[in-house]
Amino acid sequence: MTETKIWDNRAWFFVVPVLVFVLFSSLIPMMTVLNYSVQDTMGQNNFFWNGAGWFQNLLDPTTEVGKRFQGALARNLIFSFVVLALEIPLGIAVSLCIPKHGWKVGAVLVIIALPLLIPYNVVGVIWQLFTRGDIGLLGVGLRAIGFTGFNVTQDATSAWFTLVIMDVWHWTSMVALLCYAGLKAIPDAYYQAARIDGANRWAVFTNIELPKLRKVLIIGMLLRFMGSFMIYTEPFTVTGGGPGEATSFLSIDLVKMALGQVDLGNAAAYSLVYNLITLTVCWIFFTYTTHADAKETA
């Protein structure tokens, strides 16, 4: 497709509206953050230069802010890793089970897409209620089969278990829908050829479907990584970041610092480093996919 593009710098005019909006909603706010990140204040709007002080604070694992940041980062990375490891294979499996023809397709798609359209705080409310040890079906059920210590607000393992199951419930559908779209794009000829060769189900999956799904899977993994790395509302509603600090992910910790404690300097440095990490991961994914694309077309 790229060869058919025409070189014309006037195309910039088409991009101006988007640029204005995104600059307004991205760059201007970021300038404020940058500003706070290098200054300190004594209150009353008196700011003075603080250089890289906040950043040194943040990246030094012996300071309190440094410890907080490291802890939240580690928890967030573990959480992302766990939910990706569960959601990607499960999503692929579900996509293979979606019916191919008839009225069932619509019905199944609607039910699958449902969790994606529930406001994040309602997702949190649903799971908060569902896992309550006294009145929730899952909570009571788990206690009944012997997990007597199950308590989201007091036991870290229970809190993590709940958040992971909740995320799988909430987002596996997205992976499944992506894969379903990818599967639909595979021409019938491939399946016919496989049938002629007498390939079994597993061979069709590993030799045809999985390679063809590679691109959508990369998009799915990127979206899920970013989603889980930015997660805020759902864990905030279910656990509030607790018990203790057990489920204080980066966003929760940052909001606590910025809006709760109004610790502007530290929060600004935190924001920038956090944003930088997501950008780097995003960039690595993009270069990897474009590189892989180039190889494929070569």
Next chain:
Amino acid sequence: MRGTMGRPLGMALYMLFLLIPVYWLINMSFKTNTDIMSGLTLWPHAPVLDNYRKIFNDPDWHASFINSILYVAVNTVVSVTIALPAAYAFSRYRFIGDKPLFFWLLSNLMAPPAVYAMPFFNLYSSIGLFDSIWAVALAHCLFNVPLAVWILEGFISGVPREIDETAMIDGYSFPRFFIKIFLPLIANGIGVAAFFCFMFSWVEQLLASTLTTVDAKPIAAMMSRAYSAAGLDWGLLSAAGVLTMIPGAIVIWFVRNHIAKGFALGRV
């Protein structure tokens, strides 16, 4: 293992997993708080409509529903409208800085909303938009505009260039060609982009509640009202939760045949 029964069975189990928590919420919304706290029952033995009545009779709840719908609508219209020409440019032309610009746009899609909570608060307060639906609608542009550009670019790339050229030869001016010929061709893509903008704006809560206090309170922030001084009003919370699911469910029903396509973002 995967016989003819394997797939429907797997699907049924997964759908059960999706629906049980939702059912649980609906079940609780028809109970009184004493009923809820008195123990576990699988269905409401004495169903009541009190929770829904409370919501329907309270002007604050109506207002918050309308606020949410308004900022989602404004955001969807703005995002798709300004994304269209940009997506056309990215799909049809090469120009100075096109690739870095496209990447920079997409990188906004990946920006954690928490990073923007504090600066947005300052920005919208300083220009007098704080606590208005405009603040939320504009704030959500941060991720919805890049998303709309990305989706539309995929769909536009699927339309052959020859169509543009033929129209030009036939003497169409660019705006007339764009509106009369091009837009109908990518109507599906516009629908899908609008659906995704709707969805992400509707479910987002952190920015929506940070940027509003009284006048433009969204439904999500209104739900915190169930956490009152008297303790948690579980029934009310459940009923509000059920009601917020309805617009989404209606929208999915109408676009169900396009959902999968949109998830492929037109590029697969």
